[in-house]
Amino acid sequence: SDAEVKKYYDQNPSAYDEVTLLRLFIPKAATADNAKPKDPNAEKADAEKLQARAAKGEDFDKLQKEAFANQANPQGAPSVQMGPRRRGTMPPDQEAVIFSTPAGSVTSLFDNPAGWYAYKVVSKRTVPLAEVKEEMVHKLQQQRYMDARNAITNSVETEFNEKYFGGAAEQGMHMPGMTPGGAKSPRSGSFPSAPAKPKPPAPAPPTPNTPASPPPQH
DSSP, X not given: OHHHHHHHHHHOGGGGEEEEEEEEEXXXXXXXXXXOOXXXXXXXXXXXXXXXXXXXXXXXXXHHHHHTTTSSOGGGOOOOEEEEEETTSSOHHHHHHHHHSOTTOBOOOEEETTEEEEEEEEEEEEOOHHHHHHHHHHHHHHHHHHHHHHHHHHHOOOOOOHHHHHHHXXXXXXXXXXXXXXXXXXXXXXXXXXXXXXXOOOOOOXXXXXXXXXXXXX
């Protein structure tokens, strides 16, 4: 509902913070196997000079091209335009600094194995509810689905009901591993043994021979 969406929006204001950024990437020099590596301190000093010029307001596109001028492919300079970004879309080690930087200011350098980064916060705003309403409705629907599924999963428990099996035994129903009286047999849990075969009947005793009756007298 609209009330749920508004409540979620009001309870999570930082999720809708947005910054529009320019990025300056200053690559670390790649050297051939036999070439003498560049002094890392000198490289960092050069990067700090470019960052300082950016902080004073120099054009980011110009500085980006200059940073790549001494690379093997100077035409490969990336775009400085990053556009709007919200929390959760930036590297964790950079995000807190970026979002705490005032609009119009440039961050300090972020060191990376490939080079250094500096960001200019062009503008900051909180995204209006109207722009994120559809996104929030979808998120709340997903959350309700997950809550319902977890509730069903957590409510299902397997339990051995002794009363059920005891009642069945009292009614004469034979359960595996139980005697007709309901008590467990010595080998509880095993399959019931086959019934014993009946013994064959004993042979009848021989009858004594009796003399034949005499024929009737006329």
